[in-house]
Amino acid sequence: MHIVVxxxxxxxxxxIRVHPVTNTIMRQGVPAIVNPYDLFSLxxxxxxxDEYGARVTVxxxxxxxxxxxxxxxISFGADDAILVTDRAFAGSDTLATSFALASAIRKIQxxxxxxxxxAGKQTIDGDTAQVGPGIAKRxxxxxxxxxxxIVDLDLDKREITLHRRAEGGVQVLQTRLxxxxxxxxxxxxxxxxxxxNMFRAARYPLKQWDKDAAGIEDVSKIGLKGSPTIxxxxxxxxxxxxxxxxxxxxxKEPKDLAVTLLTKMFxxxxxxxxxxxxxNA
Amino acid sequence: xxxxxxxxxxxxxxxxxxxxxDPRLASYKGVWVFVEHERGVAHxxxxxxxxxxxxxxxxxxxxxxxxxxxxxxxQARRFCEDAFHYGADLCYLMEDPVMADxxxxxxxxxxxxxxxxxxxxxxxxxxxxxxxxxxxxVATTLQTGLTADCxxxxxxxxxxxxxxxxxxxxxxxxxxxxxxxxxxxxxxVRPRVMSMPKKDDTRSGSIIEHSLGMxxxxxxxxVLEYIPDNLQGKPQLPFADIIVSGxxxxxxxxxxxxxxxxAKVLGAEVGATRPVVQAGWVELDRQVGQSGKTxxxxxxxxxxISGAIQHRVGMDASDVIIAINSDPNAxxxxxxxxxxxxxxxxxxxALTDAFRQQLATAKVAV
Ligand SMILES: Cc1cc2nc3c(=O)[nH]c(=O)nc-3n(C[C@H](O)[C@H](O)[C@H](O)COP(=O)(O)OP(=O)(O)OC[C@H]3O[C@@H](n4cnc5c(N)ncnc54)[C@H](O)[C@@H]3O)c2cc1C
Numbered sequence: 079m080h081i082v083v084x085x086x087x088x089x090x091x092x093x094i095r096v097h098p099v100t101n102t103i104m105r106q107g108v109p110a111i112v113n114p115y116d117l118f119s120l121x122x123x124x125x126x127x128d129e130y131g132a133r134v135t136v137x138x139x140x141x142x143x144x145x146x147x148x149x150x151x152i153s154f155g156a157d158d159a160i161l162v163t164d165r166a167f168a169g170s171d172t173l174a175t176s177f178a179l180a181s182a183i184r185k186i187q188x189x190x191x192x193x194x195x196x197a198g199k200q201t202i203d204g205d206t207a208q209v210g211p212g213i214a215k216r217x218x219x220x221x222x223x224x225x226x227x228i229v230d231l232d233l234d235k236r237e238i239t240l241h242r243r244a245e246g247g248v249q250v251l252q253t254r255l256x257x258x259x260x261x262x263x264x265x266x267x268x269x270x271x272x273x274x275n276m277f278r279a280a281r282y283p284l285k286q287w288d289k290d291a292a293g294i295e296d297v298s299k300i301g302l303k304g305s306p307t308i309x310x311x312x313x314x315x316x317x318x319x320x321x322x323x324x325x326x327x328x329x330k331e332p333k334d335l336a337v338t339l340l341t342k343m344f345x346x347x348x349x350x351x352x353x354x355x356x357x358n359a
Numbered sequence: 360x361x362x363x364x365x366x367x368x369x370x371x372x373x374x375x376x377x378x379x380x381d382p383r384l385a386s387y388k389g390v391w392v393f394v395e396h397e398r399g400v401a402h403x404x405x406x407x408x409x410x411x412x413x414x415x416x417x418x419x420x421x422x423x424x425x426x427x428x429x430x431x432x433x434q435a436r437r438f439c440e441d442a443f444h445y446g447a448d449l450c451y452l453m454e455d456p457v458m459a460d461x462x463x464x465x466x467x468x469x470x471x472x473x474x475x476x477x478x479x480x481x482x483x484x485x486x487x488x489x490x491x492x493x494x495x496x497v498a499t500t501l502q503t504g505l506t507a508d509c510x511x512x513x514x515x516x517x518x519x520x521x522x523x524x525x526x527x528x529x530x531x532x533x534x535x536x537x538x539x540x541x542x543x544x545x546x547x548v549r550p551r552v553m554s555m556p557k558k559d560d561t562r563s564g565s566i567i568e569h570s571l572g573m574x575x576x577x578x579x580x581x582v583l584e585y586i587p588d589n590l591q592g593k594p595q596l597p598f599a600d601i602i603v604s605g606x607x608x609x610x611x612x613x614x615x616x617x618x619x620x621x622a623k624v625l626g627a628e629v630g631a632t633r634p635v636v637q638a639g640w641v642e643l644d645r646q647v648g649q650s651g652k653t654x655x656x657x658x659x660x661x662x663x664i665s666g667a668i669q670h671r672v673g674m675d676a677s678d679v680i681i682a683i684n685s686d687p688n689a690x691x692x693x694x695x696x697x698x699x700x701x702x703x704x705x706x707x708x709a710l711t712d713a714f715r716q717q718l719a720t721a722k723v724a725v
Contacts, residue, residue: 091528171504173505203527205507205526206505206507207491207495207507208495208498208499209495210495211463211491211494211496211499212498212499215467215495215499215500216499221463221464223463223488224488241586243488244397244461244488245395245402245487245488245489246398246588247397247585247586247587248585249582250584250585251462251581251583252580252581252583253579264643306504306538306539306540306541307505307536308537309535309536310537311535312527312533313533314532314533315532315671321692321694322680322693322695322696322697323697323698324687324692324699325699330701331709332701332705332706332708333712335701335706335709336709336710336713337713339681339713340717343681343696343697344717347678347679350657350679351717351721353601353657353658354601354658357626357627358718
């Protein structure tokens with residue numbers, strides 16, 4: 079079995095700061111990490127490898143530095159890693175990104191057919207959740223998003239059974255390979271890297287593909303040209319014109335503050351007591 | 360939204376481009392809202408979007424349509440009626456037994472066929488597990504732009520395009536995204552971000568039927584079973600009318616009991632910030648904010664919460680916000696309705712008592 083896992087390197091958004099005056103993102107010194115959602119998919123792939131045997135290829139599109147994300151994946155136990163990197167990809171939106179990744183997967187297939195593609199549910203920087211569905215559509219794979227567990231895999235029948243999160247419940251789905259799966263967060267825990275895998279990751283001869291190597295001929299499908307969406311404006315959230323009315327009273331005792339607050343609030347919002355009573359009924 | 364911008368980010372946003380719509384796209388007219396339903400229940404986000412869609416359609420001077428897809432029967436027609444009551448002028452109805460449950464393949468084909476046949480300029484879906492799954496596939500099939508998780512939708516009157524605003528970079532900034540020479544312009548919006556429109560039962564509209572043209576054997580994925588969630592005891596924050604939330608300022612998990620006490624008196628749901636959830640003080644379903652739930656209660660009480668933007672985007676549509684924080688400069692005071700500067704550990708019990716007394720007198724009054 080051959081599994082491809084698409085991962086992305088993202089800035090650790092917890093550490094991103096916005097310049098207060100220019101409203102630009104201050105990227106300096108912000109560490110890059112593997113998109114956390116991708117790790118649930120990578121771990122799911124590695125578990126399938128443990129149970130059924132598989133070659134796991136990780137695929138990443140990004141700048142040359144993104145090779146760190148791929149080496150990380152190798153240290154967890156992935157077999158091969160390919161970095162698709164080309165200046166021509168700059169400014170790609172989700173449609174252009176899924177085009178590039180789908181092309182690369184087609185190229186990977188020439189070497190060995192792919193049975194399952196995994197992608198992250200979404201990224202923490204783009205947050206769109208659109209790239210996985212986009213790749214599936216382009217490669218005509220069965221799409222299985224928000225998967226909470228893989229129940230069964232029958233490689234002879236080429237059938238897979240899994241649980242998919244729906245809004246009000248869980249769908250138990252059965253489908254045929256090849257398919258594309260995005261795992262729900264929190265459904266597994268990434269293993270620790272083993273010593274031998276860490277050594278392997280450090281020495282692994284990473285493959286770097288430019289757009290030609292990834293089999294992309296039509297440059298109108300990638301980068302800004304291939305992206306229907308355009309960012310027309312970036313701005314800081316508006317401060318609300320009105321600051322909170324700070325409750326104060328002479329004694330400053332919690333009890334008096336609380337009573338003052340309720341008196342003020344119920345005078346200004348006379349319907350609130352009724353609303354509260356309704357909830358309590 | 361750019362997924363790969365860090366490859367070599369454009370130094371500044373592309374800005375307003377002078378642009379003329381491709382004449383082949385001029386025939387795309389009207390605003391559509393996908394009506395999502397599961398197990399006989401419409402998802403409220405559909406009606407929230409209908410309210411928003413109504414405004415966009417009125418600005419553009421075009422009709423608003425609902426799209427209802429599902430198994431044949433009375434239920435689907437009832438969803439069409441509801442769509443009219445919430446503002447739709449017409450509905451596109453696609454009924455087929457293979458659409459009894461949501462599956463990507465038939466729904467993608469169905470919605471794509473409808474778009475190609477009737478050509479809307481704007482198509483809105485809820486940012487739910489279903490809506491995001493479907494929108495991503497449909498946009499790729501149609502080769503058009505899709506903007507996820509919008510918090511605001513407007514029409515840029517200069518070129519009649521949809522200006523979709525969404526948080527970016529972990530919510531620290533907002534960006535407005537347009538889809539210029541592609542139609543339809545697609546967007547998803549999370550539940551509770553838009554307000555629920557008033558229902559008008561006197562409204563009606565016309566139904567246009569269209570068939571899917573697939574049979575069960577065409578569809579690869581089978582639904583073996585559907586296990587409904589056991590909602591008993593599960594927090595339902597998005598639709599709660601009163602929420603009491605605690606943040607890291609509560610200091611210790613034991614202190615969170617003060618939050619629960621106040622919530623109990625008010626009949627409120629308990630919410631929390633991300634650090635509190637990550638520390639395991641309360642379950643994930645209670646996280647309010649950008650990576651948690653969006654809420655819009657009548658009353659939101661925030662204790663020991665700084666008011667970081669990622670929390671704020673999930674709750675600042677609340678009608679009344681009470682903030683309790685020991686730091687007079689905490690950002691939450693910039694947008695709360697009322698603020699008490701002080702120690703949450705002493706203010707909360709006092710507030711609980713005050714509300715309890717108020718409720719008791721209200722009961723007597725009745
Ligand atoms: C990508 C991303 C997504 C995120 N998503 C979310 C999200 O969905 N939801 C979310 O909440 N956060 C989210 N965050 C985290 C967010 O940035 C903040 O870190 C978080 O909201 C802060 O939580 P807090 O207010 O509980 O803690 P803090 O910011 O530490 O604030 C604690 C507050 O308590 C006050 N305090 C201390 N002691 C007392 C006392 N005795 N009495 C009263 N007040 C006291 C302090 O003055 C302070 O203002 C996200 C961050 C990122 C990067």
